[in-house]
Amino acid sequence: DIQMTQSPSSMSVSLGDTVTITCRASQDVGIYVNWFQHKPGKSPRRMIYRATNLADGVPSRFSGSRSGSDYSLTISSLESEDVADYHCLQYDEYPYTFGPGTKLELK
Amino acid sequence: QVQLKESGPGLVQPSQTLSLTCTVSGFSLSSYEIIWVRQPPGKGLEWMGVIWSNGNTNYNSTLKSRLSISRDTSKSQVYLKMNSLQTEDTATYYCARFFDYWGQGVMVTVSS
Numbered sequence: 001d002i003q004m005t006q007s008p009s010s011m012s013v014s015l016g017d018t019v020t021i022t023c024r025a026s027q028d029v030g031i032y033v034n035w036f037q038h039k040p041g042k043s044p045r046r047m048i049y050r051a052t053n054l055a056d057g058v059p060s061r062f063s064g065s066r067s068g069s070d071y072s073l074t075i076s077s078l079e080s081e082d083v084a085d086y087h088c089l090q091y092d093e094y095p096y097t098f099g100p101g102t103k104l105e106l107k
Numbered sequence: 108q109v110q111l112k113e114s115g116p117g118l119v120q121p122s123q124t125l126s127l128t129c130t131v132s133g134f135s136l137s138s139y140e141i142i143w144v145r146q147p148p149g150k151g152l153e154w155m156g157v158i159w160s161n162g163n164t165n166y167n168s169t170l171k172s173r174l175s176i177s178r179d180t181s182k183s184q185v186y187l188k189m190n191s192l193q194t195e196d197t198a199t200y201y202c203a204r205f206f207d208y209w210g211q212g213v214m215v216t217v218s219s
Contacts, residue, residue, distance in 0.1 A: 001168075034206055036152075036206075038152075043201060043203075043209035043210065043211055043212055044144075044152065044201070044203075044209055045209070046206050046207055049206070049207075055207070056207075087151065087152055089152075089154070089206070091206070094165050094167075094168075095154055095166075095167040095168055095169070096142075096154040096157075096167075097154065098151055098152040098153065098154065099151075100151045101151050101152075
């Protein structure tokens with residue numbers, strides 16, 4: 001199975017910060033990486049698809065990038081509503097696999 | 108608008124079979140894939156399987172021997188059945204339209 005190694009596992013952040021979360025794929029998954037925001041008691045929300053594409057309705061302060069097998073989600077100028085868990089997902093090969101998640105917490 | 112909603116029992120006894128239904132609206136199952144994902148309490152997300160628009164299925168190999176996903180396009184429903192449940196199957200179960208639209212999730216507890 002493809003492993004998605006996600007870092008950091010948690011991050012203490014302040015409003016207005018620029019936050020970057022990274023996933024490294026254990027083998028080539030091309031562009032087939034999504035990023036999800038997940039808040040307690042809510043369903044996951046797709047933020048980025050195919051590594052770099054902003055999903056419908058997602059604020060432009062979110063962006064996705066790729067460098068080789070490293071995939072990053074960046075949140076510019078963090079707002080309070082962005083405090084959540086974030087997960088990456090590879091869907092290039094079965095079984096699709098999620099990263100373990102990054103928990104953003106306010107300082 | 109696109110909507111998905113999971114339904115099923117909140118409590119299942121160990122060794123029994125879990126049956127969940129995902130009822131969709133606003134799109135056709137003949138045109139979109141439906142995936143199932145679960146999240147045990149305090150743990151990460153796990154992809155369980157997918158039923159494609161043509162009705163073909165793929166399952167997570169860790170669950171394959173216990174899991175079945177099917178559908179009734181006329182009812183706009185997708186079904187998940189998983190047998191031999193254990194306490195570690197306690198989780199919130201989600202269906203989604205290939206990751207872009209998600210149901211609200213249903214919490215399933217496996218306990219006697």
